[in-house]
Amino acid sequence: MELGIDISKRGADVVLALVGDIDIHTAPQLRNELTSLHDDGNTSIVVDLRGVNFLDSSALGALVAAHHDLTAAGGTLKLAGARTHVLKVFQITRLAEVIPLYESVDAACV
Numbered sequence: 001m002e003l004g005i006d007i008s009k010r011g012a013d014v015v016l017a018l019v020g021d022i023d024i025h026t027a028p029q030l031r032n033e034l035t036s037l038h039d040d041g042n043t044s045i046v047v048d049l050r051g052v053n054f055l056d057s058s059a060l061g062a063l064v065a066a067h068h069d070l071t072a073a074g075g076t077l078k079l080a081g082a083r084t085h086v087l088k089v090f091q092i093t094r095l096a097e098v099i100p101l102y103e104s105v106d107a108a109c110v
Helices: 027-039 057-072 084-092
Strands: 004-010 013-022 044-055 076-080
Touching (some): 013 027, 013 057, 027 044, 027 057, 044 057
Parallel strands (some): 044 076
């Protein structure tokens, strides 16, 4: 299964819109895309999670690694639009306290 990824620019932010499940099979694709965006000089990345139905620990690992890389370089990783069941994963793991979460892409890109 492949992860749908759409990349757009919103002011200073790059928005990475995801569609599908992020699991052990698709997390490497997410990680590679985030690394590529950072390597291209993008320092503010918003991950739009509206289209994500499921994510596992490998997805969390990819997001944490990107957050670490971006903050080490003075940038930011923001998560937006997570559905209730996906949002619970971030709350249970306490990653909601580490990676900024926004209700929408519009709120993240202010």
